[in-house]
Amino acid sequence: MFNRRNGSVLAVAAITTALGLVPVGTAQAAPQAACQWTKTAWELPAGTNDGFMYGTDGARYGVGLTGTMSTSFPYGIKNGLGTLWDNGKVVLRLPATTTVSDVNSAGLIVGTDNVNNNFTAVKVSSTGTKTALPSSTAWTGSSAKVINNAGDIAGTASVGSKSVLVVWPASAPGTYRELPLPVTTYLTVTDIDEQGRTVGYTDAGGFVTDLNGQWHPLAAQGTNGKGEPTAIRDGRIVGGITSSTVNSEAEWNAQGTLVRTIGGGALSANAIGGNGTVGGLAFVGSTIRSVLWRNGVLTDSLPTVSQYFQVSAISTDEKTLIGNDAGYPASYTCS
Numbered sequence: 008m009f010n011r012r013n014g015s016v017l018a019v020a021a022i023t024t025a026l027g028l029v030p031v032g033t034a035q036a037a038p039q040a041a042c043q044w045t046k047t048a049w050e051l052p053a054g055t056n057d058g059f060m061y062g063t064d065g066a067r068y069g070v071g072l073t074g075t076m077s078t079s080f081p082y083g084i085k086n087g088l089g090t091l092w093d094n095g096k097v098v099l100r101l102p103a104t105t106t107v108s109d110v111n112s113a114g115l116i117v118g119t120d121n122v123n124n125n126f127t128a129v130k131v132s133s134t135g136t137k138t139a140l141p142s143s144t145a146w147t148g149s150s151a152k153v154i155n156n157a158g159d160i161a162g163t164a165s166v167g168s169k170s171v172l173v174v175w176p177a178s179a180p181g182t183y184r185e186l187p188l189p190v191t192t193y194l195t196v197t198d199i200d201e202q203g204r205t206v207g208y209t210d211a212g213g214f215v216t217d218l219n220g221q222w223h224p225l226a227a228q229g230t231n232g233k234g235e236p237t238a239i240r241d242g243r244i245v246g247g248i249t250s251s252t253v254n255s256e257a258e259w260n261a262q263g264t265l266v267r268t269i270g271g272g273a274l275s276a277n278a279i280g281g282n283g284t285v286g287g288l289a290f291v292g293s294t295i296r297s298v299l300w301r302n303g304v305l306t307d308s309l310p311t312v313s314q315y316f317q318v319s320a321i322s323t324d325e326k327t328l329i330g331n332d333a334g335y336p337a338s339y340t341c342s
Contacts, residue, residue, distance in 0.1 A: 041306065042326075046338075047338050057084050060319065061109070062109030064111050095338065106118045117131075122139050126150065172194060198236070200242065213227075225265075233250065247276065255274075258285065273300075281323035284321060289305075
């Protein structure tokens, strides 16, 4: 499932072959596009003018926030409500107390709500039925961040001033597991694959948990380099590396070993398709836009796609790109 940060654009720095990696620039002449991409703007609820998708199953469903964009300070979406889209149509809006993070192919939403005056991890059906996830009395709060199609949920819990990684397994309803990570005060969970591996990052850098629940740090390079993963599919991890000297797209395996980086204008990767195509942000000439890579090589600079579109997910058959455009979610279909 996608749960993507879509953060600020990073400064670009060159990556040398002396690092033993695979630098592949995007400043080269754009390759022949494999597809003509046709846009579908997703619906906004009546009385709203802005929306942002936080999570999607990569096909049918998406969840996010919709409301009215403020035209004066403080900027942002006012009166925003958690929203579920089904094939680009709004089918559910949730109370203001419920924040949404991700959704799976059954339309099951995960997020956070105020339960008995505590921020609590919840799941919400596609019809709006809300259920609090199991919790520990030692927690002062919890939040569900990502869900896969099997129904496995991962998120965080607060224990005093510390954060812990929690998984609620679909195979054992009513239970949870706290997965060991280095002690941290900052923890973000960004994705979970169909096998149950999770990725995210702490103040120490990126991590992946394996099928046994053990964590592995994501390798990085550069001065004070840190990996920031955004997506995982079948154990393949993509994201970016930030440091004082190097900023680039990055790809890792399920043990956290760095497979390749892409420099020369590549900024970050946000999605992986079913056949291994990676989508992310890069400079194309002097413009930052979404592009597609395969095995570290630019395959489509998406010239027919909006400059402002940020790809968040690629469908299993790689015929659909899903993400956020200027002011609303959107999808592009290959023809």
